Amino acid sequence: MKEIDVKRIGDKTEELFGKIAYHYPAGIMDAIRQAHQQEDNPRGKNVFDMLEENARIAIEEHIPICQDTGMAVVWLSIGQDVHLTGGDVNEAIHEAVGRSYTANALRASVVDDPLFERKNTKNNTPALIHTRIVPGEEVTIEVMAKGFGSENKSQLKMLTPAMGVEGVKEFVLDTVKKAGPDACPPYVIGIGIGGDFESCAEMSKAALLRETENADTRYSQLEKELLEKINTLDIGPMGYGGKATALKVMVEYAPTHIAGLPCAVNICCHVCRHAKAVIQ
Ligand code: SF4
Incomplete structure (x- = not known):
């Protein structure tokens, strides 16, 4: 049985959230460029100019693509032949999200209770975690920062x-x-x-x-x-x-x-x- 320390999952999760705040996924950026070329409405074209400029600034000046840096959603596909070691994997992910949002000064957008106090948790935690058990000996982490x-x-x-x-x-x-x-x-x-x-x-x-x-x-x-x-x-x-x-x-x-x-x-x-x- 393969052993994977939850710290590795946490570290990778931290890294991914730190990246997606500034970098569009390649497929989405390609789709934006293609739609820009095909757009013939002048105002629409103007918006695409700004979106591409914004994407460039996000990377070059390390400023998030958008001020709403989203709620952290994580899909964890765990191979059934993996033994997770080193502690609670959910905790490792929540802590990783907190570290990433704090270190990158990304906006904290999560409140602890939806209805009454709505107190900001200050580090964008907890994350929403969807766990799947899949065949194999590896762990796949997919992350999304979903704007509301x-x-x-x-x-x-x-x-x-x-x-x-x-x-x-x-x-x-x-x-x-x-x-x-x-x-x-x-x-x-x-x-x-x-x-x-x-x-x-x-x-x-x-x-x-x-x-x-x-x-x-x-x-x-x-x-x-x-x-x-x-x-x-x-x-x-x-x-x-x-x-x-x-x-x-x-x-x-x-x-x-x-x-x-x-x-x-x-x-x-x-x-x-x-x-x-x-x-x-
Ligand atoms: S929906 Fe939210 S995250 Fe998306 S661009 Fe608008 S403000 Fe930003």
Whole structure:
């Protein structure tokens, strides 16, 4: 059995959060450049000029891409042949997030209680941790710093099976229309279809992490069609109008109950900060 010290997981988590505050994922930056070239609305083009300038300054002057440096979300895929040593892995991750946000002077955006005191925890902890047990001898860490301007515009609906593909399309378009300019477009849109109430929501967020084409051609076709339809809404970059309301649409799906068709739409702004590392 492979032994992995939780300190290594913590150190890598700290490093990844320190990186994504300043660096767009390569796939998102490419999508921004491509959409910039294709944009013909002058105001939309102007916004893209500013986004690219902002991205350059973030790297060169080490200033976060956005003042909302997000809530820390971590997906931990632990190989079933791994023995974690050195303490509590959840604690290691929370401490790593606290260290990263403090050392990089990133905004602390987490309150300890959602309803009453809403006292800031001062170091952006706790993180939200999704743990999966997977085959193998390694640990994969995927991190996201999710801004809440866009999180607040995300929605989940329990559709009926009879609503089918058309019902999904209608719900996705309606969610994007309702988000309008409020969540800093152009958007990256993660969609979960199937599972149950809570797994569908988690799937929609995890969809934002995907860097590759959808392996299922039916779903990749659906992604393309949704992207085209969304980009006719004329919301455009930062809501100034234009072709680029969304950069990407990514769908994840799972088996579900015969009586249900859960659908979740996670809206992410153009920043879409995420990164991945594997520990062996
Ligand atoms: S939605 Fe994104 S770009 Fe807008 S303020 Fe939040 S993190 Fe920043």
